[in-house]
Amino acid sequence: MMDIEPMESCADPLDQASKRELQQIEAVLADRRAALAHREAPDEDDAGRYCLDCAETIDPKRVAAVDAVRCVACATVRERQAGRKWGKGGALHFVEEQEYGGR
Known part of the structure; x- marks a missing residue:
């Protein structure tokens, strides 16, 4: 409390x-x-920023736009596992578990 x-x-x-x-x-x-x-701080070097999950280089445009620490694929997986989905206009809303195979 x-x-x-x-x-x-x-x-x-x-x-x-x-x-x-x-x-x-x-x-x-x-x-x-x-x-x-x-x-956790992002891993960066002269080649760019690396995804915290898969260690692939993140597109510099994505890093500049949203200060991303995960690539698009890994961020999408995390959002789906959390039961969230981006809707029209960028609105974040919760979805039913059945929409993603009942996980």
Whole structure:
């Protein structure tokens, strides 16, 4: 559970709720920043950046566009295994397991 600082005395319950919500959001953001800080760094040299999964060179245009650490094929496999799919307009949505063979 998240550690939440004690509320200073607020007469309005909506102010208390707003402050509590902001504290919770800040705690979640701090957790995500910490997780990103421990993310595996990409392997790079003069030839380019290499995929973290298959070690093939990633297209420099892809690296420049999305700061990719995985090639298209490996990123697609990971998204499918996670049950996510990019929809029209780049919107990310969750899909049913049957769509990918019930994995």
